[in-house]
Amino acid sequence: MTLNVLQHQFVPKHSKVSDSDKEKLFATHTIESKHLPKILITDPAISSLGIKAGDVIKIERTSRTAGTTEYYRLVVEG
Amino acid sequence: MADHTKVLNSYKKKLPPSILEEIKDLFPSAGTDKKLTTVLDSTVQSYEDAKINPGECVGLVSAESIGEPGTQMTLNTFHLAGVAEVQVTTGLPRIIELFDAQKTIKTPMMEIYLKSPHNKLENIGKFAARIKEKVFGELVQEFSLNIFEQTLTVNLSKELLDNFGLAVKELVKSLKTKAKGFNIEFEENKIIFSQKGKTEEIKDLYNLKEKIKAVKVGGIKGLKQVLPVKRGEEYIVLTAGTNLKDVLALDEVDTTKTVSNDLYETFAVLGIEATRQLIIDEVYKVIESQGLNVNIRHIMLVADIMCANGQVKGITRYGVVSEKASVLARASFETPIKHLINAALEGEIDNLSSVVENVMINQPVPLGTGLPGLVTKMK
Numbered sequence: 001m002t003l004n005v006l007q008h009q010f011v012p013k014h015s016k017v018s019d020s021d022k023e024k025l026f027a028t029h030t031i032e033s034k035h036l037p038k039i040l041i042t043d044p045a046i047s048s049l050g051i052k053a054g055d056v057i058k059i060e061r062t063s064r065t066a067g068t069t070e071y072y073r074l075v076v077e078g
Numbered sequence: 079m080a081d082h083t084k085v086l087n088s089y090k091k092k093l094p095p096s097i098l099e100e101i102k103d104l105f106p107s108a109g110t111d112k113k114l115t116t117v118l119d120s121t122v123q124s125y126e127d128a129k130i131n132p133g134e135c136v137g138l139v140s141a142e143s144i145g146e147p148g149t150q151m152t153l154n155t156f157h158l159a160g161v162a163e164v165q166v167t168t169g170l171p172r173i174i175e176l177f178d179a180q181k182t183i184k185t186p187m188m189e190i191y192l193k194s195p196h197n198k199l200e201n202i203g204k205f206a207a208r209i210k211e212k213v214f215g216e217l218v219q220e221f222s223l224n225i226f227e228q229t230l231t232v233n234l235s236k237e238l239l240d241n242f243g244l245a246v247k248e249l250v251k252s253l254k255t256k257a258k259g260f261n262i263e264f265e266e267n268k269i270i271f272s273q274k275g276k277t278e279e280i281k282d283l284y285n286l287k288e289k290i291k292a293v294k295v296g297g298i299k300g301l302k303q304v305l306p307v308k309r310g311e312e313y314i315v316l317t318a319g320t321n322l323k324d325v326l327a328l329d330e331v332d333t334t335k336t337v338s339n340d341l342y343e344t345f346a347v348l349g350i351e352a353t354r355q356l357i358i359d360e361v362y363k364v365i366e367s368q369g370l371n372v373n374i375r376h377i378m379l380v381a382d383i384m385c386a387n388g389q390v391k392g393i394t395r396y397g398v399v400s401e402k403a404s405v406l407a408r409a410s411f412e413t414p415i416k417h418l419i420n421a422a423l424e425g426e427i428d429n430l431s432s433v434v435e436n437v438m439i440n441q442p443v444p445l446g447t448g449l450p451g452l453v454t455k456m457k
Contacts, residue, residue, distance in 0.1 A: 004333070005347065005348050005349065005352075007333060007334050008333060008334055008335075008348055008352060009334055009335055010337065010344070010348055010351070010352035010355040010356060011348055011349060011351060011352045012351055012355075014351070037382070037385070037386040037387070037388070038386065038387050038388035039349075039350055039388045040350070040388040040389065043349040043350055043388070044346075044347060044348060044349045045348065045349035045350070045351060045352070046349070059351055061351070063094075063096075063378075064374055065094075065096070065374065065375060065378075066094035066095065066096050066097075067094055067095030067096030067097075067098075067099060068094075068095050069094070073350075073388070076388060078388075
């Protein structure tokens with residue numbers, strides 16, 4: 001049995017942001033990819049997504065203050 | 079009953095889900111869409127007013143808000159639920175441990191949740207006994223050393239063997255590597271070691287006795303103590319010592335809820351987002367248990383900073399402080415000479431874009447009204 005970490009209560013939903021959504025995200029916040037928080041490519045939570053360095057990961061967290069929030073991380077080489 | 083879903087959905091971009099949910103619950107179902115819109119509009123107004131302004135020094139406010147209650151915290155480690163052996167680090171020492179992201183923590187612990195039916199009273203004890211890390215010394219009733227025949231006889235406790243579900247044959251197997259140069263015979267609840275060949279050295283047998291005492295014979299590595307407790311309707315196992323990876327691999331374990339309080343272990347097994355959540359939960363637990371009241375947003379901010387780089391970074395000179403762009407800002411935290419010399423050697427450039435370095439050189443800091451610049455149209 002391999003462990004599915006995504007089922008754990010601490011691990012929010014991770015999903016890959018498509019290239020067009022990526023452009024939109026950068027445009028709305030007037031940022032570049034280097035301004036985003038990072039996530040290592042070796043992170044167990046994104047190992048099943050088939051990502052490469054430079055991709056952007058969308059994280060849908062449950063938050064105590066806002067219900068749910070969206071957060072973005074840039075995939076970097078460990 | 080009027081359906082307000084459509085109106086509520088149109089405000090999804092402007093208000094967070096928790097507020098929309100609250101309005102949905104409180105707004106009378108007989109109310110009109112127009113009234114709901116009025117309510118929502120004024121909520122948006124209040125929400126925008128409550129937002130932090132650009133240029134507000136949130137980090138400083140967080141530091142003060144966590145630091146001040148920190149002075150009132152106790153310096154205790156508490157005993158857990160009346161069991162003398164299981165200690166829990168709380169209060170200021172635990173907060174320091176978490177914010178510094180220390181590699182080895184004082185009281186590593188796990189909360190192991192189990193799937194039904196293993197979480198019932200009659201099954202929990204057996205499971206707890208099984209996962210506990212066991213050393214050979216615990217199982218021994220008596221060591222007897224026969225000096226004339228040069229043998230060491232080990233009498234094992236039958237009760238403990240049954241409890242832990244261990245067979246003598248398996249024990250001998252795990253002891254073999256440590257007892258090289260000895261013949262091993264065994265019968266029920268008894269293991270006999272004798273010297274191979276003829277030596278007069280009785281010391282070897284003494285050494286062997288001490289050596290085999292520490293041999294691990296079963297259970298999960300690292301789980302030094304186990305304690306089944308009732309949590310709500312079900313029984314869970316608290317452990318001293320952690321091994322998240324191996325515990326989550328067990329079939330009986332509920333992998334959605336089981337947690338460890340070790341940041342690095344959580345990071346390795348569950349990833350950076352889980353670590354962020356763990357930092358928030360653990361810090362908030364300490365603050366709550368001390369009867370203090372700190373807004374969770376402050377803790378979330380600190381946790382975000384610690385996890386921003388994809389790895390866990392403590393608030394120390396080796397962690398987040400070492401990542402600051404400015405030499406002067408790094409030098410102002412700890413070990414100034416080291417930072418200044420290294421910066422001089424490397425020819426580092428300081429753009430004076432942050433707060434501390436501007437304070438040092440007596441310039442307005444980029445905070446609040448100091449942040450925006452003025453642009454004028456020249457003719």
